[in-house]
Amino acid sequence: MKKVVKFTKSACPHCRIFDPIFKSIIEEFKGKVEFYELSLDDCPAMADVFKIRGVPAVYTFESEDFKDFAKIEQLVIGHSHEGYSNTHKSIEDLI
Numbered sequence: 001m002k003k004v005v006k007f008t009k010s011a012c013p014h015c016r017i018f019d020p021i022f023k024s025i026i027e028e029f030k031g032k033v034e035f036y037e038l039s040l041d042d043c044p045a046m047a048d049v050f051k052i053r054g055v056p057a058v059y060t061f062e063s064e065d066f067k068d069f070a071k072i073e074q075l076v077i078g079h080s081h082e083g084y085s086n087t088h089k090s091i092e093d094l095i
Contacts, residue, residue, distance in 0.1 A: 003035075004075070006037045014056060025087060025091055050072075
């Protein structure tokens with residue numbers, strides 16, 4: 001099953017804008033895609049691992065164990081509000 005991970009920070013206003021969009025996507029695609037949310041406040045080292053330069057950042061994984069970084073695809077980054085509206089289509093294309 002495909003995995004989608006959203007990285008956020010608590011002080012990020014764009015994360016708060018994106019949050020209801022992401023929650024509605026989770027509801028729509030529940031059981032078809034595995035969703036995860038990770039706060040970079042709690043795990044700051046993940047920003048370096050994934051080379052995250054802006055939040056919210058949404059990535060999709062092919063790997064069952066999250067170790068195959070060759071197939072990571074970034075769906076959304078930072079304050080790209082235009083990208084927020086494309087997230088639904090990007091998730092739909094994963095299935």
